[in-house]
Amino acid sequence: METRLFALQRFSAMLLGPLVVVHLGLILYAVRGGLTASEILGRTQDSIGWGLFYGLFVLAVSVHAPIGVRNVLKEWTAWRGRSLDLAMLLLAAALLLLGLRALWAVVV
Amino acid sequence: MARIESRSLRVSIWRGKTQGRFVDYEVPARDNQTVLDVVTWVQRHREPSLAYRFACRVGVCGSCAMTVNGRPRWTCRTHVGKVAGNGRLIVEPLRNLPRIKDLACDMTPFFEKWQRAGGRFKGNAGRGDPIPRLDPSSAQRREADAGIECINCAVCYSACDTVAWNPEYLGPAALNRVWTLVNDVRHQEQDRIFEAVGKQGGCHECHTHGSCVEYCPVELNPTASIAGLKRRSLSRLFAGGSS
Numbered sequence: 001m002e003t004r005l006f007a008l009q010r011f012s013a014m015l016l017g018p019l020v021v022v023h024l025g026l027i028l029y030a031v032r033g034g035l036t037a038s039e040i041l042g043r044t045q046d047s048i049g050w051g052l053f054y055g056l057f058v059l060a061v062s063v064h065a066p067i068g069v070r071n072v073l074k075e076w077t078a079w080r081g082r083s084l085d086l087a088m089l090l091l092a093a094a095l096l097l098l099g100l101r102a103l104w105a106v107v108v
Numbered sequence: 109m110a111r112i113e114s115r116s117l118r119v120s121i122w123r124g125k126t127q128g129r130f131v132d133y134e135v136p137a138r139d140n141q142t143v144l145d146v147v148t149w150v151q152r153h154r155e156p157s158l159a160y161r162f163a164c165r166v167g168v169c170g171s172c173a174m175t176v177n178g179r180p181r182w183t184c185r186t187h188v189g190k191v192a193g194n195g196r197l198i199v200e201p202l203r204n205l206p207r208i209k210d211l212a213c214d215m216t217p218f219f220e221k222w223q224r225a226g227g228r229f230k231g232n233a234g235r236g237d238p239i240p241r242l243d244p245s246s247a248q249r250r251e252a253d254a255g256i257e258c259i260n261c262a263v264c265y266s267a268c269d270t271v272a273w274n275p276e277y278l279g280p281a282a283l284n285r286v287w288t289l290v291n292d293v294r295h296q297e298q299d300r301i302f303e304a305v306g307k308q309g310g311c312h313e314c315h316t317h318g319s320c321v322e323y324c325p326v327e328l329n330p331t332a333s334i335a336g337l338k339r340r341s342l343s344r345l346f347a348g349g350s351s
Contacts, residue, residue, distance in 0.1 A: 003302075003341045006312040071313070075273040080308075 005067050012064035019057045044106040051107040058099030066092040117192060119146055121158065122200040125207045130198070131155075137195065143176050143183035147199060147211065160211035167325065170259030173266065174211050175200040180266040182259075182325040202266035204279075218262045218281065225282040225310075226301040231294045240294055252291035255284045255333050257326050264320035264330055276309030280320035280330035283311050287333035290340060302341055311337040 030040070044050045066088040073079050115137040120130040133150050144162055151158040162172035167185040174183050177191050177198050188197065205213035222228075233240060242249055264280040265271055271279045286305060289295040305311040311334050320330040 001306070002308055002310055002312050003306040003345050006338070007342055007345060074308075075270075 005070075008063055009067040012060045012067075015056065015060040016064060019053070019060065022053070023057065041106060045108075047107060051103065054103050054107075055100070058096060058103060061099065062092045062096040065095060115195070117146065117188065117195050117197055119150065119197045119199065121147065121150060121155075121211065123155075123158070123210055125209060128210075137188070141188045143174070143181065143186045143188060143191065143197065143199065144172050146188060146197060147174075147183065158211070159209040161213075168259060170261030173202055173261040173263045173325075175202055175266065180263040180323050182261055182263060185325060202262055204266050204268065204271045205262065213262075215262060217275075218265055218279070219260075221278045221282040222260075222285055224304060225278045225286045226297055226304045227282055227285040227289065229289060229292070229295060230297045232296045233294070242293070248291045248293065251336065252288045255288045255328055255330070258284060258328060259326060261325060263323050263325055267319040267323040269317055269319065270313055270315050274309065274313060277313050278305070278309055278311075280314075280334065283314070283337060284320075284328060284330035284333040287336050290337065302344055305337050306341055311341065314338075 030043075044054075069091065070084060070088045073084060117135045117137045119133045119135050121133065122128055123131045133154055135146050135149050138145075144165065147158070147160050148162075151160065160172070160174070162184060163169040165172075165184045167182055170182070172183045173180060175181075176183065176186060177196075179191075180202055181191070183199075191197070199211060201207050201211050201213045205215065205218060208214050244250075244253070258281060260281065262281065264284075268277075268280055270277050283305065286301045290298060290301055314331070314334045316331055316335070318331050321328075321332075324330065
């Protein structure tokens with residue numbers, strides 16, 4: 001179990017590395033002359049490329065973050081066991097749903 | 109006989125168990141003196157009831173480790189001149205282990221974790237079998253040899269912040285030990301090792317701080333051993349082995 005989680009966290013991190021760099025680069029590029037909602041939507045709506053990009057981003061974050069938070073909680077608190085694992089599954093589901101919901105809003 | 113000089117050391121030694129206090133002693137400073145010599149002097153001349161642990165006095169048995177001026181050290185091979193620049197020594201028991209009395213720790217959790225990690229050698233050859241031939245220059249054997257000289261002093265275990273945060277964590281010594289067994293072609297219980305290090309408290313919880321490497325008195329590299337376990341457990345996972 002821990003080896004699987006370790007592998008998932010490392011591989012999601014490998015995905016997130018370039019994704020975050022592109023995301024930050026995009027922010028710097030996008031705000032260079034002020035930022036408007038219509039400008040963002042103009043870029044993202046009906047864009048299969050950005051849809052796939054941020055879809056993968058959301059998926060990687062939903063895998064990566066709960067595993068890391070679980071490790072932090074185990075080291076900094078006495079919380080262990082099934083309740084912690086369940087809470088982290090809920091966190092993963094929440095990140096995934098919120099992320100996909102946001103993606104839906106800007107792409108479709 | 110060592111020359112006794114007029115100089116003296118100011119030594120604070122922890123007395124008590126978890127509840128206790130530091131007691132100060134004036135100890136004659138000598139030209140060549142280890143921290144263990146200082147503790148022994150205090151016990152023989154000032155404090156007969158002082159509890160501490162040692163055996164070989166030459167850095168082989170691994171029983172005399174203590175915290176000296178805030179750092180875990182093997183006291184029999186730690187020269188006072190190297191750690192007490194201003195003639196001041198503060199000696200405490202090792203961190204991360206239950207205290208028994210004064211400078212003596214209970215090593216039980218440390219050795220239990222060796223067992224839990226699968227650190228006991230299990231061969232399959234019997235008395236009548238030929239002695240297996242090992243190639244000392246093979247990559248696998250070199251990995252095993254790099255970690256084999258551990259003296260079980262628990263200095264790395266005491267230095268490890270991950271052990272301090274997570275009492276379940278097996279710790280650098282146990283994981284270094286099983287890495288030597290993983291690379292020992294004679295060892296028969298490889299699956300058991302990967303099952304143990306793939307659980308909570310296993311090798312994946314190492315943060316790679318490197319304190320074990322920094323303080324290991326025999327200059328082993330448990331961090332590298334743990335990294336080896338992480339890599340090997342991942343490749344076993346992808347090969348369909350146990351996790």
